Amino acid sequence: MPELPEVESLRRILHRSAVGRTIKNARINEPRLRRRISADFAATLGGRRIEDIARRAKYLVVSLSGDLTMLTHLGMSGSWTHRGDGFDAGDFDPRHDHVVLALDDGTTLVYNDPRRFGLMKVVRAEKLGALPELKGLGPEPLSREFNADYLASKTRGKKVAIKNLLMDQRIVAGVGNIYASEILFFAKVRPTRRAGRVTHAELERIVAATPRILRAAIGSRGTTFRSYRDSRGQPGRFAERLQVYGREGKPCFVCSTPIRNVVVGQRASFYCPKCQR
DNA sequence: CTTACATCCTGATTGC
DNA sequence: TGCAATCAGGATGTAA
Numbered sequence: 001m002p003e004l005p006e007v008e009s010l011r012r013i014l015h016r017s018a019v020g021r022t023i024k025n026a027r028i029n030e031p032r033l034r035r036r037i038s039a040d041f042a043a044t045l046g047g048r049r050i051e052d053i054a055r056r057a058k059y060l061v062v063s064l065s066g067d068l069t070m071l072t073h074l075g076m077s078g079s080w081t082h083r084g085d086g087f088d089a090g091d092f093d094p095r096h097d098h099v100v101l102a103l104d105d106g107t108t109l110v111y112n113d114p115r116r117f118g119l120m121k122v123v124r125a126e127k128l129g130a131l132p133e134l135k136g137l138g139p140e141p142l143s144r145e146f147n148a149d150y151l152a153s154k155t156r157g158k159k160v161a162i163k164n165l166l167m168d169q170r171i172v173a174g175v176g177n178i179y180a181s182e183i184l185f186f187a188k189v190r191p192t193r194r195a196g197r198v199t200h201a202e203l204e205r206i207v208a209a210t211p212r213i214l215r216a217a218i219g220s221r222g223t224t225f226r227s228y229r230d231s232r233g234q235p236g237r238f239a240e241r242l243q244v245y246g247r248e249g250k251p252c253f254v255c256s257t258p259i260r261n262v263v264v265g266q267r268a269s270f271y272c273p274k275c276q277r
Numbered sequence: 278c279t280t281a282c283a284t285c286c287t288g289a290t291t292g293c
Numbered sequence: 294t295g296c297a298a299t300c301a302g303g304a305t306g307t308a309a
Contacts, residue, residue, distance in 0.1 A: 003302060034285060034304080058303080076303055077287075096287085115286045117303065133304090160280065169304080176302055225302065226289070245302090266282070268300085281309080291299070 002074045004141065004174030005217035006236060007058050010080060013231045014060070014109070015053045017082045021103040022049045023064075030098040033116045034075065037099070044068065044122050045101065057137050057173035059119075067125045071133065075117025082231045083108045137173040141210045146172055148204040155195040155203065162198050163191035164265040166206070175210070178223055178245045181270045183209045185244045190276040191269040192262065216241070244270040 002010070026045035031037040049065040060080075062070040072080070083091060084107050099111035099120060111120065123131060138154075139145035154171050155162070165171055166180045175183065184191050186209035189202050198206075217223060222236030225246060239246075243253055248261035252272040261270050 006302080032286095073303080075285095076301065113286095114288065115301090117285065119304090158279080164280095167303090178302055223302075265280095267302095279309105282307090284306085285304095287301105289299105289301085291297100293295100293297085 002058065002078075002222070003176035003179050004055075004058060005179070005214055005220075005238065006222035007060060007074065007174075008055055008218050009221040009236065010074075010231055011053055011055045011060055014080060014082065017107070017231070018050050018103065018109060019053060020050065021105055021107075023047065023101050024104050025102040027100045027102075028098065029094075029100065030096075030116070033098065033113065033118050033120060035119065035121075037120045038122070041120065041122055045070065056134060057140070057169055058176070059133065061128070063125065064122075068122055069125045069128050070122050071119065071128070071131065072111070072121075073119035073133070075113060075115065075119065077115040078111065078113035078118035080231050081110050081112065081233065083110055136170050138169065138171045139173065141172050141174055141214060146207060146210065148200060148207045151203045151207055152200060155198055158195040160195050161191060161264045162189060162193045162195045162206075163267075163269055165195045167265075167267075172210075174214070177267050177269075178225065178242070179210075179213060179217065181245045182213050182243060185271060185276060186213060188276050190273075191264050191271050244272060246270065 023045050026042040028037055028042050050062060051065060052063040054061045058073060060072045064070060093112055096112045096114045097110050098113055101109040163180050163184060166175050183206060187202060187205035189198060217238040220236055220238035223238040224235035225239055244259050247259040247270060249258050252259055252275060255274050257272055257274040259270055260273055261268055
């Protein structure tokens with residue numbers, strides 16, 4: 001479920017609560033995520049100090065002492081929560097609390113993931129860039145690398161729908177289904193449009209809208225559409241600011257035309273048929 | 278190379 | 294109300 005703003009919100013909270021702490025003990029309750037967590041994961045993490053927590057695309061990149069890096073992805077339903085020492089056993093979810101990191105201040109970091117689409121691995125820091133998960137990622141959408149000329153070079157001649165292209169992590173890293181719909185609404189481009197047919201002026205609008213929307217969403221600590229919660233259990237507040245996502249049949253905030261929902265590349269895609277051509 | 282689609286899994290919501 | 298079908302914010306692997 002989480003896209004860049006949700007992962008970034010999580011990163012900021014975890015950074016405050018966990019950097020500088022040492023992992024006293026790591027426990028794997030359920031290693032069967034989309035790919036099985038390596039058997040030596042827990043032993044490798046034990047005793048390590050958390051030096052930094054960064055983000056790349058939708059991945060959290062946790063730097064550990066001893067030049068190790070933990071890479072984690074939330075998939076569709078994953079979450080990390082920081083639980084204080086006041087929590088009792090009742091807070092434990094035996095079905096989906098798959099990874100528990102006990103810190104030296106008595107608190108715990110818990111990875112919960114009902115659908116188990118997430119990812120969890122540890123590698124030597126120097127091998128990070130060579131990981132298949134990170135190797136092919138496109139530029140961060142909040143960086144200057146993501147500009148209209150770059151996007152034009154990626155859309156040229158492409159027949160895929162522009163929305164699919166925006167969600168392709170090799171093109172730009174971190175945009176998912178909700179924000180792709182929102183970005184295209186602000187750019188006034190219909191999600192079904194073939195990427196190669198999007199004009200340069202429209203690409204400029206897409207590139208301008210992207211950081212605006214993502215930053216606003218980060219400021220609201222992300223979007224809670226169904227069940228997303230941040231590491232303190234709080235829902236994100238951006239849902240109330242969504243212009244099109246999840247608003248099928250409701251009036252467009254700009255022109256009052258009913259918002260439509262069409263399937264593009266197997267994903268629900270919301271747009272205003274009048275504002276977006 | 279590009280594009281299309283199934284697949285991993287559980288839980289919440291929708292529809293009858 | 295109850296139960297079955299549908300859908301979910303992601304990424305990858307396979308096939309055409």
